[in-house]
Amino acid sequence: MNPWWLGLGPAHATVTCGEDSHRLRWAEGVLTAVDHDDPEAERALAALGGQRCTCVDVLDAWALHDEDPRVLVLASRGPADPIAAQADWTTQLAARPRPRAVATSPPARARKTPGQLLRLPSARRAQARATPSGWASYAQVIPGPVGAMPLRTEPQSELVALLGLGGALQDRLVATVAATWARRFEEPGPDLSEARASLTASMHGRLCASVRSWLGRVDVPVELDLIEDRRAPSIAEREGTITAELPFAWLADVWSRGVAVVFGRFCLAANTEDGREWTLTTVGPDLGPTAPVRVELPPA
Amino acid sequence: MPGFDAELYLRLLGEQMLVDRDDRRRGPHRPHVAEAAAALVAVAAIAPTSAERLLDDYSLAMTLRNDPQFRRHAIVGASRPSTRSETKPLRPRRVVPCAHTIEHSQATVEVRYVSLSEEATSVAVTWHSDSSRPWLGAPPSVTLADDRGTSESAPFTGGGSSTEGRNGRLTTARPLAADTAWIELDGVRLDLRGKAAAFEASVERLPEQDPAAHYLWHRIAEPGELYEPGLEPAIEALLAAGAVSAGDPLLDDVRTVLDAMQPRGPHGAPAPPPGLRRVPEPWQSLLARQSHEDGPAGSVVLGAVTPSFDGFSAAVLELQSNSHGFRADVEVAPGLGQRMPFDWGVGPRQLAWWARDDRGNHYLGRRGNWSFAEDYGHGLVEFLPALDPAAARLEVMPSAETTRAVVSFALPWAGDGAGRDGSDL
Numbered sequence: 001m002n003p004w005w006l007g008l009g010p011a012h013a014t015v016t017c018g019e020d021s022h023r024l025r026w027a028e029g030v031l032t033a034v035d036h037d038d039p040e041a042e043r044a045l046a047a048l049g050g051q052r053c054t055c056v057d058v059l060d061a062w063a064l065h066d067e068d069p070r071v072l073v074l075a076s077r078g079p080a081d082p083i084a085a086q087a088d089w090t091t092q093l094a095a096r097p098r099p100r101a102v103a104t105s106p107p108a109r110a111r112k113t114p115g116q117l118l119r120l121p122s123a124r125r126a127q128a129r130a131t132p133s134g135w136a137s138y139a140q141v142i143p144g145p146v147g148a149m150p151l152r153t154e155p156q157s158e159l160v161a162l163l164g165l166g167g168a169l170q171d172r173l174v175a176t177v178a179a180t181w182a183r184r185f186e187e188p189g190p191d192l193s194e195a196r197a198s199l200t201a202s203m204h205g206r207l208c209a210s211v212r213s214w215l216g217r218v219d220v221p222v223e224l225d226l227i228e229d230r231r232a233p234s235i236a237e238r239e240g241t242i243t244a245e246l247p248f249a250w251l252a253d254v255w256s257r258g259v260a261v262v263f264g265r266f267c268l269a270a271n272t273e274d275g276r277e278w279t280l281t282t283v284g285p286d287l288g289p290t291a292p293v294r295v296e297l298p299p300a
Numbered sequence: 301m302p303g304f305d306a307e308l309y310l311r312l313l314g315e316q317m318l319v320d321r322d323d324r325r326r327g328p329h330r331p332h333v334a335e336a337a338a339a340l341v342a343v344a345a346i347a348p349t350s351a352e353r354l355l356d357d358y359s360l361a362m363t364l365r366n367d368p369q370f371r372r373h374a375i376v377g378a379s380r381p382s383t384r385s386e387t388k389p390l391r392p393r394r395v396v397p398c399a400h401t402i403e404h405s406q407a408t409v410e411v412r413y414v415s416l417s418e419e420a421t422s423v424a425v426t427w428h429s430d431s432s433r434p435w436l437g438a439p440p441s442v443t444l445a446d447d448r449g450t451s452e453s454a455p456f457t458g459g460g461s462s463t464e465g466r467n468g469r470l471t472t473a474r475p476l477a478a479d480t481a482w483i484e485l486d487g488v489r490l491d492l493r494g495k496a497a498a499f500e501a502s503v504e505r506l507p508e509q510d511p512a513a514h515y516l517w518h519r520i521a522e523p524g525e526l527y528e529p530g531l532e533p534a535i536e537a538l539l540a541a542g543a544v545s546a547g548d549p550l551l552d553d554v555r556t557v558l559d560a561m562q563p564r565g566p567h568g569a570p571a572p573p574p575g576l577r578r579v580p581e582p583w584q585s586l587l588a589r590q591s592h593e594d595g596p597a598g599s600v601v602l603g604a605v606t607p608s609f610d611g612f613s614a615a616v617l618e619l620q621s622n623s624h625g626f627r628a629d630v631e632v633a634p635g636l637g638q639r640m641p642f643d644w645g646v647g648p649r650q651l652a653w654w655a656r657d658d659r660g661n662h663y664l665g666r667r668g669n670w671s672f673a674e675d676y677g678h679g680l681v682e683f684l685p686a687l688d689p690a691a692a693r694l695e696v697m698p699s700a701e702t703t704r705a706v707v708s709f710a711l712p713w714a715g716d717g718a719g720r721d722g723s724d725l
Contacts, residue, residue: 073311073357074364077319084368156360163364198354201311209319 004179005029006275007257007297013167015090017054024058024165026172031062057093058165061158066173067180068159069195072202072251075163075174077209078260089164092157175256182249186229200226203251210260211235211242215285233268234290235283242287254280262293304541306346307354310337313533314358318365332533333358334644339534341646342515343543348646355644387634387675389613393417394478395603397494402485406440410465411485413601413618414492416478421446422471423454423485424618424629429462442470443487446480458679459669467629467669467680496603499616499709503609506702512543516554520561521652521664521699531558553579560587582654582662586685589661595623595686598713606707610700612651616707619696621687627668628653628696631678652699653681657691687711 010027022035033039033055042053043060065071076083163170181199184192192199208222221241226248227233235244246268253270254260260267265282268290272278280293313333337351363370393415400411410426427439445451458468476483482491509517516538519531535551538544544551557579578584599620606614615631632651653665663683670679687694692714696707 070357073314074361077315081318081321081365083364084366089368156356160360160364160370197305197308197311198357200308201315204312205315205319208315212319 002272002275003029004182004252005175006272007270007278008172008175009300011168011172013165013169015054015058015165018051022055024055024167024169026169029176031059031169031172033059052093054090054093058090058161061093061162062173065155065159065162066176068155068177069181069198069202070155070159071163071173071177073198074159075170077205078213080209080213083163083170090161092161171256171258175252178248178252178256182247182252185248199248200224203246203248203255206251206255206260207244207246210255211244211266214261214264214266215242233281235266235268235287237287259295262295265291265293267293304345306340306541307350309537309540310340310346310351310354311358314354314361317358318361321365330530330644331358331362332530334646335530335533336537337644338519338646339512339515339537339543340541343511343538343541345541345543351646355646359644387611389608390605390615390631390633391417391419392605393603393615395496395601395617396492397496397601398423398490398492400490402488404442404486409485411490412599413496413603414483414490415469415603415617416480416492417475418478419475420471420473421452421454421476421478421483422469423483423490424469425456425467426460427456427458427466427468429466439466439468442485444470444472444476445484446476447482448477448480450476451484452476457671469678494601496601497709497712499602499604499707501604501606501705501707503607503703503705506699506704510544510550512538513550516550518652518699518701520554520558521654522650531555552577553583557583557587560590582656582664585660586662586664589685589688592686592688593623594689595621595625596689596711596713597622598711600709600712602707602709604707604709606698606705609698609703609705612698612700612705614651614698614705614707616696619694624686625682625684626663626687627680627682628665629678630681630698631676632672632698634675634677653683654697654699654704655683656695656697657688658693659688659691661688661691663687 005028010025012026013024014021015024016022017035020035022033025032025034036042036053036055039053039056039059042050042056046052046056162173181192181195203226204222204224207224211222212218212220223241223243225243225245227245229247229249231245231247233244233246233250235242235246237243250269254267257270259270259278259280262280262282265284267280267282269281270278271281276297276299278295278297280295281290282293283290310333313336317331317333334355337346337355340346341348341351394417396414396416398411398414402409402411406429408428410428412424412426415422415424421444423444439456441453441455443451444454452472452474454470454472456466456468456470458466460466460468470485480492482489484490516531516534519534531554535544535554539546556577579587599618601618602616604616606616611634613633616628617631618629620627620629630653655663655665657663663685665681665683668680668682670677672679691711693708693710697704
């Protein structure tokens with residue numbers, strides 16, 4: 001089985017960490033803080049009352065939300081739906097309470113095999129997914145730059161910080177979440193039951209935006225029929241409505257790689273043996289029969 | 301509702317909003333997804349927590365697109381309740397009619413009544429600014445004193461225009477003696493010998509109603525929001541959920557009433573559209589008098605406090621009538637019940653303010669000037685249409701989900717005209 005991140009190039013972002021500009025780098029499914037040799041030590045120091053480290057906070061937030069369906073709800077539906085990240089939203093992370101000194105070491109990056117999806121201890125993931133009861137939050141108002149107005153919940157602040165990173169890191173986070181859930185659609189469990197409506201709707205929004213942009217029909221109704229991986233995907237028009245039969249994996253394999261529309265054709269599936277040569281199953285704007293489009297990526 | 305996935309339905313509405321960028325056109329108004337969610341919660345198609353969670357998701361999604369400084373979230377977060385269970389019900393208090401005009405240094409102050417309770421002392425006033433010195437700020441704080449020698453400063457809360465006067469209250473932070481024989485307002489003594497009108501206050505259960513019908517009617521009757529009710533998304537959601545059928549005459553009735561209730565006239569009282577189809581009571585009698593402007597002029601001080609109903613308690617302190625309608629000076633606990641702009645939440649729902657007279661007419665109240673905190677609110681409820689001049693008795697009925705309070709009292713101007721100008725109240 002190919003690693004899920006094949007075809008997704010490295011991505012970089014710069015954040016203000018302390019008084020410096022630091023780099024974050026995503027490659028082969030892993031986010032790293034380039035300018036920090038020992039994030040574990042900095043995390044421990046922050047927990048003991050030392051200065052917070054934005055880079056480490058971002059790593060922690062990423063680890064908490066890299067399979068969070070809310071990422072797909074919040075993030076862009078495509079080029080026509082930009083996120084208005086005019087501010088440094090990582091300031092949201094500073095509005096959170098300090099990590100507890102006894103907290104488990106969250107992103108055990110050193111143990112992560114490239115290409116694998118990181119797994120946090122289940123309790124922390126449950127905490128990250130949990131809906132807060134009532135409206136209580138750490139509502140400490142912090143004066144400062146735009147984007148610093150605290151949100152209602154800690155997970156919201158973390159998600160906002162991640163989605164404001166820029167440098168295609170938002171896209172990589174979306175790809176990570178999509179890939180996780182694509183695998184879970186293959187082996188459905190209780191998690192999927194809980195998240196299915198959210199995931200289905202999030203994919204529908206992206207499909208709708210892609211199809212309307214592709215066909216240049218801004219109001220055309222678009223329906224999505226989620227199918228199993230083994231069935232052949234299709235797209236057709238019936239009584240003025242565009243109906244697509246696609247597996248959830250379309251979101252990870254096609255949309256997240258930015259190939260939903262190539263050469264004016266809509267891509268139903270993307271396959272590769274080696275990560276360099278890709279075969280895209282496509283349909284023309286006449287919604288006729290499928291035809292392959294072959295793409296070869298340059299060497300890494 | 302077998303086969304209907306309410307969460308998916310709502311999330312697809314959320315997606316449509318994002319893809320269509322619908323929120324930009326709606327501004328602070330509630331989007332379709334929020335209206336639909338509230339309706340589906342009302343018919344138990346989705347749990348309130350699930351609805352709130354997905355609305356939170358899409359609200360934040362829109363914020364990321366349109367409001368990168370998160371100001372909307374700050375507005376909504378500051379206005380949301382923590383809990384409603386801690387609210388103390390309102391307690392009976394001494395309310396004394398006190399028609400008196402005071403020439404203040406900056407204005408003419410028309411005193412209407414005084415309310416004395418164990419928590420606070422307040423004087424209801426209409427503040428007419430000196431026309432030669434148009435006054436731009438809030439009325440100043442005054443000093444109130446009782447016959448025990450206690451004095452307290454009392455700032456003004458309320459609102460209005462400089463032309464019609466500012467209605468509101470001067471309220472002390474600490475109470476004066478509740479049994480004081482007089483009160484002084486900046487040294488001007490007001491005798492408290494009058495008596496409030498007699499009233500009866502009770503609670504009655506609302507008739508059982510289909511949940512979808514109950515939701516739609518209550519939604520129309522809710523007092524004024526910062527947006528108009530958008531019932532079509534709610535109706536579509538109820539249809540999709542199978543909570544109402546497309547041929548149900550309820551939908552025609554609701555749409556007819558909603559259309560007839562749209563403000564058209566200078567006083568917000570539309571003339572009934574020609575050929576208006578009959579609709580169920582209380583709406584039929586309400587719409588039938590919509591264009592009348594024959595209401596009696598007068599006021600009555602009540603000081604009525606209701607028993608608890610559905611976790612609420614209400615006080616009706618005074619009623620003022622004119623040719624266009626009438627208004628009640630009320631208090632409510634808990635105080636929330638006004639959604640702020642950008643708040644997409646599904647609850648809590650508000651009280652609907654109904655009234656009915658002894659001639660079979662019904663009246664509906666909309667919120668006027670209103671101040672509220674989490675556990676307490678007060679202000680004016682403006683009722684339309686005009687009171688039937690032949691009515692001798694009125695019932696004011698703040699209505700919650702399953703019960704309503706009924707404050708019943710005689711209209712003092714009925715019969716002999718006493719109280720028409722309020723001077724002898």
